[in-house]
Amino acid sequence: MQYALLIxxxxxTVEALxxxxxxALSVEYYALRDEPGMLGGAGLQPVTTATTVRLADGKPLVxxxxxxxxxEVFGGYYLYEADNLDQAIEMAARIPAVxxxxxxxxxxxxxxxx
Amino acid sequence: xLAALVGFLGDFDLxxxxxxxxxAVAARRWPAEGVPFSPVAWLVTTAxxxxxDRLRRDxxxxxxxxxxxxxxxxxxxxxxxxxxxxDERLELIFTCCHPALAADAQVALTLRxxxxxxxxxxxxxxxxxxxxxxxxxTRAKTKIRDAGIPFSVPAPDRxxxxxxxxxxxxxLIFNQGYSVxxxxxxxxxxxxxxxxxxxxxxxxxxxxxxLLALMLLHDARRAARLSGPDGQDLVLLADQDRSLWDWRQxxxxxxxxxxxxESRGPYLIQAAIASLQxxxxxxxxxxxxLYEELAGLTGSPVVRLNGAVAVAEAxxxxxxxxxxxxxxxxxxxxWHSTRAELLRRLGRTGEARSAYGSALALAGTExxxxxxxxxxxxx
Numbered sequence: 420m421q422y423a424l425l426i427x428x429x430x431x432t433v434e435a436l437x438x439x440x441x442x443a444l445s446v447e448y449y450a451l452r453d454e455p456g457m458l459g460g461a462g463l464q465p466v467t468t469a470t471t472v473r474l475a476d477g478k479p480l481v482x483x484x485x486x487x488x489x490x491e492v493f494g495g496y497y498l499y500e501a502d503n504l505d506q507a508i509e510m511a512a513r514i515p516a517v518x519x520x521x522x523x524x525x526x527x528x529x530x531x532x533x
Numbered sequence: 534x535l536a537a538l539v540g541f542l543g544d545f546d547l548x549x550x551x552x553x554x555x556x557a558v559a560a561r562r563w564p565a566e567g568v569p570f571s572p573v574a575w576l577v578t579t580a581x582x583x584x585x586d587r588l589r590r591d592x593x594x595x596x597x598x599x600x601x602x603x604x605x606x607x608x609x610x611x612x613x614x615x616x617x618x619x620d621e622r623l624e625l626i627f628t629c630c631h632p633a634l635a636a637d638a639q640v641a642l643t644l645r646x647x648x649x650x651x652x653x654x655x656x657x658x659x660x661x662x663x664x665x666x667x668x669x670x671t672r673a674k675t676k677i678r679d680a681g682i683p684f685s686v687p688a689p690d691r692x693x694x695x696x697x698x699x700x701x702x703x704x705l706i707f708n709q710g711y712s713v714x715x716x717x718x719x720x721x722x723x724x725x726x727x728x729x730x731x732x733x734x735x736x737x738x739x740x741x742x743x744l745l746a747l748m749l750l751h752d753a754r755r756a757a758r759l760s761g762p763d764g765q766d767l768v769l770l771a772d773q774d775r776s777l778w779d780w781r782q783x784x785x786x787x788x789x790x791x792x793x794x795e796s797r798g799p800y801l802i803q804a805a806i807a808s809l810q811x812x813x814x815x816x817x818x819x820x821x822x823l824y825e826e827l828a829g830l831t832g833s834p835v836v837r838l839n840g841a842v843a844v845a846e847a848x849x850x851x852x853x854x855x856x857x858x859x860x861x862x863x864x865x866x867x868w869h870s871t872r873a874e875l876l877r878r879l880g881r882t883g884e885a886r887s888a889y890g891s892a893l894a895l896a897g898t899e900x901x902x903x904x905x906x907x908x909x910x911x912x
Contacts, residue, residue, distance in 0.1 A: 504633055504683065505682075527681060
């Protein structure tokens with residue numbers, strides 16, 4: 420089964436690290452992508468770079484944000500192939516965000532037909 | 534039987550449906566043809582074959598069928614040795630109590646799939662409409678399938694944490710049966726039965742035995758715990774008629790406790806406390822020491838509160854009140870009722886009455902409410 424490991428980070432935790440620690444963290448995130456079963460993934464720029472699009476009266480309504488007034492923000496994801504949920508949980512627990520006060524949402528990816 | 538089928542088919546609904554079909558076939562054929570040499574094996578094999586028929590009819594599941602056919606030994610329906618069916622109850626229990634399921638779903642699934650209770654009975658015991666319970670079970674089974682919750686016993690390094698969830702589910706079932714009189718009473722017996730199964734299937738673990746002993750000890754006092762014309766008046770441990778206690782059950786629990794000499798987990802300590810409380814006279818200092826050990830293990834303020842009751846008996850209500858007042862448990866009815874009891878014993882009647890009132894406002898069951906009302910009237 421394929422699982423999306425959705426990474427939620429606690430705002431400010433990465434920024435609080437030294438440049439060397441941030442560098443090490445980024446190396447760790449890249450290393451996880453080389454693990455067996457990893458199909459892909461992406462890390463996102465900070466939420467301050469985000470733009471929100473809605474539809475108002477049939478036209479795109481564009482706003483700045485959303486801003487990080489919530490406890491956790493979506494920061495990126497991995498796509499992971501695992502035999503079952505327990506395997507996916509083991510991998511999720513190894514994602515650095517977890518030990519920095521963040522969390523991982525493990526969501527099975529919808530198949531073509533099941 | 535259901536455990537074997539879920540293990541084989543990997544699908545709760547399919548397993549349940551084919552089990553029901555197998556029973557129907559048995560009801561038709563056994564009276565005429567006689568009961569087969571090993572009925573359970575016959576039922577499992579028949580159910581498997583029905584499941585395969587069912588899958589065959591379903592083209593979407595064609596891939597699954599190929600997988601099943603490859604692993605299928607395919608013996609004739611009547612000639613299977615019962616010992617060839619793997620005992621997969623443990624896998625079933627760990628699947629039902631997977632931490633990715635909500636606590637109420639874990640409880641409902643365990644009662645439905647492991648204990649074999651009817652959905653309506655589970656709904657009745659937990660005081661929810663049958664439709665609600667049905668939806669809860671369906672949602673849980675769907676999540677097991679769609680999220681890929683495995684049908685397996687966790688790896689050794691994860692076993693202690695996962696076992697803790699299983700034991701908590703069994704104890705929750707027991708407490709529901711223990712605290713809610715009437716309809717839910719049989720849940721306590723189901724929980725004890727589950728406890729026996731777990732202890733038997735995990736002989737290397739001591740905590741299932743601890744939980745079993747704990748449940749046996751509490752359950753032994755069932756008949757003495759409530760009295761009054763409608764059996765809804767709570768009787769405190771000290772006032773219980775000990776001749777009503779089930780001494781055979783207490784003896785069995787003490788035998789279990791005697792078996793275990795190595796390090797004690799939380800259930801074993803609680804069982805040891807319950808065993809001491811069944812003695813006459815009660816060694817309160819020893820009880821207080823065990824609560825201290827338990828609090829060190831769990832860090833739970835509720836455990837400290839219970840420990841304070843033992844301290845009150847050993848060292849007097851003043852020492853106990855100091856412990857109780859330091860706890861942050863204002864949302865917990867027993868914190869108020871324990872405080873009230875200690876204040877009453879210290880002669881601080883006004884404060885006691887108001888504390889009983891706070892407990893009454895939070896009390897969950899009718900016997901508890903009656904008990905507290907009586908206490909307020911006596912103040």
